[in-house]
Amino acid sequence: MGGIFGTISTTDCVSDLFYGTDYNSHLGTRRGGMTVFNGTSFKKVIHNIENSYFRTKFETDLPGFKGNSGIGVISDTESQPIIIRSHLGEFAIVTVSKINNIEELTERALSRHHYFSETGSNGTSPSELIAMLINEEESFEKGIENVYDKVQGSCSMLLLTGKGIYAARDKLGRTPIILGKKEGAYAVSSESTCFDNLEFEIEQDIGPGEILFIMADGYKQLKQPNEKMQICAFLWVYYGYPSSCYEGINVEACRYRCGAALARRDKVEIDFVAGIPDSGIAHAIGYSNEKKIPYKRPYVKYTPTWPRSFMPQNQEMRDLVAKMKLIPVQDLINGQRIVFCDDSIVRGTQFKDNVKALFQCGAKELHIRPACPTLIYPCEFLNFSTSRTTLDLAGRRAIHELGEGEEHLDEYATPGTDRYEAMIEKIRLRLGLTTLQYQHLNDLVEAIGLPKEKVCTHCWDGSSYF
Numbered sequence: 001m002g003g004i005f006g007t008i009s010t011t012d013c014v015s016d017l018f019y020g021t022d023y024n025s026h027l028g029t030r031r032g033g034m035t036v037f038n039g040t041s042f043k044k045v046i047h048n049i050e051n052s053y054f055r056t057k058f059e060t061d062l063p064g065f066k067g068n069s070g071i072g073v074i075s076d077t078e079s080q081p082i083i084i085r086s087h088l089g090e091f092a093i094v095t096v097s098k099i100n101n102i103e104e105l106t107e108r109a110l111s112r113h114h115y116f117s118e119t120g121s122n123g124t125s126p127s128e129l130i131a132m133l134i135n136e137e138e139s140f141e142k143g144i145e146n147v148y149d150k151v152q153g154s155c156s157m158l159l160l161t162g163k164g165i166y167a168a169r170d171k172l173g174r175t176p177i178i179l180g181k182k183e184g185a186y187a188v189s190s191e192s193t194c195f196d197n198l199e200f201e202i203e204q205d206i207g208p209g210e211i212l213f214i215m216a217d218g219y220k221q222l223k224q225p226n227e228k229m230q231i232c233a234f235l236w237v238y239y240g241y242p243s244s245c246y247e248g249i250n251v252e253a254c255r256y257r258c259g260a261a262l263a264r265r266d267k268v269e270i271d272f273v274a275g276i277p278d279s280g281i282a283h284a285i286g287y288s289n290e291k292k293i294p295y296k297r298p299y300v301k302y303t304p305t306w307p308r309s310f311m312p313q314n315q316e317m318r319d320l321v322a323k324m325k326l327i328p329v330q331d332l333i334n335g336q337r338i339v340f341c342d343d344s345i346v347r348g349t350q351f352k353d354n355v356k357a358l359f360q361c362g363a364k365e366l367h368i369r370p371a372c373p374t375l376i377y378p379c380e381f382l383n384f385s386t387s388r389t390t391l392d393l394a395g396r397r398a399i400h401e402l403g404e405g406e407e408h409l410d411e412y413a414t415p416g417t418d419r420y421e422a423m424i425e426k427i428r429l430r431l432g433l434t435t436l437q438y439q440h441l442n443d444l445v446e447a448i449g450l451p452k453e454k455v456c457t458h459c460w461d462g463s464s465y466f
Contacts, residue, residue, distance in 0.1 A: 003027035021072030023194030036067030173208030259286025334362030
């Protein structure tokens with residue numbers, strides 16, 4: 001996915017920029033970058049963070065950074081920030097984007113005799129392409145609107161200029177940007193979790209398609225937010241940090257509500273509930289509180305030598321690393337009937353290995369309760385599941401094994417239908433579970449607390465605005 005952070009201050013901003021960007025580290029695993037403007041020029045640094053923490057890679061660079069404004073990024077797609085010189089002036093840009101028509105836009109640019117100097121993971125650098133679209137217009141504001149008009153997918157961005165920071169949220173708000181304020185400074189971030197310890201207070205959520213120009217002593221709204229919003233529901237279920245809020249809704253509290261909703265629909269008798277570390281823990285606490293049954297930790301996570309959540313990039317090795325991180329506590333497992341809550345089941349490969357290990361430790365029954373519905377559709381709007389084929393998704397694979405194509409996907413996405421039940425049973429058997437029960441989509445939407453039309457639920461029911 002990725003995360004961005006920017007700040008501008010009446011004093012040096014480097015410390016806030018460093019820690020603010022670091023607080024977005026859970027949103028990506030490949031590259032980190034920062035750039036500052038020192039009053040006359042830009043200075044930037046980019047590091048690979050695949051095998052280390054952001055802090056350890058960037059701490060030694062800090063003495064060389066000075067400036068009152070800067071932007072940072074955690075990226076899964078490309079090396080950022082990039083610095084551009086154009087008729088609009090010199091500026092730096094960071095983005096969180098997924099450009100579905102990147103090849104079409106690349107060919108359009110080349111046909112106009114433009115060229116690209118940066119490369120992304122799949123060829124054209126998305127950020128350079130976005131900068132090129134901005135430079136087609138006569139102002140940054142109009143250029144950003146040109147990006148909204150041309151890009152199919154999603155794009156949120158920060159632009160650092162010598163005069164201030166432009167913050168622009170995706171036109172349908174699929175990814176968030178939050179504005180924070182403290183005396184003598186402003187900050188913008190994908191995650192509000194960075195604000196508390198840096199002494200910023202939340203000023204507002206930047207709206208879908210809204211454009212702000214931010215200075216140390218204030219900000220201007222250059223474009224009003226759009227009425228339609230499709231913010232990604234996975235932010236509350238999985239991606240978001242527990243202390244963060246989006247649209248005023250806290251992640252941890254939402255996960256408690258998700259767990260409680262699972263509990264209310266569950267009739268199974270168990271000895272205790274547990275959460276798959278880390279993202280399943282809050283869902284399990286919500287389940288436990290609703291059911292009034294014990295919460296225990298029969299799985300603990302070992303992280304001192306495994307700092308990165310998704311590394312390495314090879315899927316087989318990722319599954320192995322994920323398995324090595326989780327250590328069963330046999331004394332809590334032996335002879336017990338256990339409900340495990342987790343955020344989701346994407347592929348199911350890791351789950352199958354965990355289930356086998358738990359039964360080997362003497363578990364009597366294992367019941368899995370994902371906090372979101374079955375994943376059936378690949379994500380079209382964020383860099384979630386982009387390396388997976390459709391059949392890698394657990395739900396879609398089950399549908400394929402049942403001998404069906406895409407003609408009845410709506411029935412497979414609807415709890416209570418015969419096709420839905422057949423799909424769930426197929427997944428349950430493949431994973432070797434005692435029972436498997438997914439969250440109902442309406443329960444998830446209710447737990448988030450926004451109207452359904454404002455939340456993107458495409459990966460579960462195929463619905464979305466384009």
